[in-house]
Amino acid sequence: MKSWQTVRAEALARIRSGAWPPGETIPREADLAEEFGCARATMNRAMQSLADEGYLDRRRKGGTRVAAMPVRKAVFEIPVIRQQVEQRRSTHAYRLVTDRLTTPPEAVCAALKFGSRMQLRRVTALHLADGKPFCVEDRWLNPAFAPPGEADFAEVSANEWLVRHVTYSTGTLAFYARPANAALVRLLKCAHGASLFAIDRTTFDAGTPITSVTLTYAPGYRMETLM
């Protein structure tokens, strides 16, 4: 009895070796199942896995073909910053910088799809690894989700508090480079204009805006993954 992962591996080997060249239509599931010696359901699972990862294009009636221009997908894990630091075997520390209700700039309203310019809770904080600045967290927060009374960010970062209390939201994510401004120079102790890696994340809960955050990392930070 062959596992679908075995079948998948064999099929992938055919693709990589060129036995099934890019663009070519491969036999139907039923035939392949017979050839590989498994049930069609097993074959289906294997091929679907390859299709999910961009190796194959499948269409009902049209059959299955090897992707000609495969769109490679990279998966990044977006962890809690404390865990991220601890994974590097460093000691995490955290310092709250500001926490107050403020009227947000238009860009933030647009990201959160806030029509009215209601006041939002602005939280800025610094994360440190082994005592050195690691990341600046600059956040706008819908106070309905984290009332100042309930959520105190003096000890636990907003980053971590939200992961624990407002889990499983949806949203957008962007990676980019930005120069260090005065505030970042002060917190990260880097040169003015230094190239910094940054992440913008905006999250919603069933259409209701929760938070918009910019994480700016100290110079030299790299976000890495395997393909």
Added chain:
Amino acid sequence: MKSWQTVRAEALARIRSGAWPPGETIPREADLAEEFGCARATMNRAMQSLADEGYLDRRRKGGTRVAAMPVRKAVFEIPVIRQQVEQRRSTHAYRLVTDRLTTPPEAVCAALKFGSRMQLRRVTALHLADGKPFCVEDRWLNPAFAPPGEADFAEVSANEWLVRHVTYSTGTLAFYARPANAALVRLLKCAHGASLFAIDRTTFDAGTPITSVTLTYAPGYRMETLM
């Protein structure tokens, strides 16, 4: 008859709503299948999908529990640069800058796990969107995979040629920020020291090094995705 995606959606709703709180063990598959009115195989497929995305932790005998500190995963598509430009409804153009055999610096040898410092093919090129600099491609290439005779990068970029001819390799990927050096200033027509978003990618074919490339994007570039 319920589809596994319907079941998945219902289960996800329970997680998001807090009906199944973080850290809590949920009923066994067989019971859930009965409750949801589907076969266990269908239930399994739905739950497995949620586990793959980090919503659930599943263990044989241990049961299934809602992840307490979910590791959110972001999926980025790494397209061919030409397609990336054309998706933005811009016109793509390409200019080869250099293409010659050179002894690579140690950092490149290390990335490619080349013990001997054999000569590699170095290809640098500029991609343009609507005539404006979009991205600089700086590549070290194992000549065994792309002999100068076979692979001519005057018209088709190495980026695209490799996707077509050396498909389906594995490797590493990193995103980071870097300041513009003299070469980048000249090609991207940006200010010296400007913050630029960059991608390092190193690929192997069954352990054999193929290529190591740095893509550096013009100022303002953002790599975006949904969560």
Added chain:
DNA sequence: AAGTGGTCTAGACCACAAA
């Protein structure tokens, strides 16, 4: 030892898109 998820199978029907 026992209970849970992981998977396989065979057969069936459905949904979609190409002919």
Added chain:
DNA sequence: TTGTGGTCTAGACCACTTG
């Protein structure tokens, strides 16, 4: 209309892990 992938089902057995 027809052929392909997409999915469901019921039952079975296996593999891992916990007690």
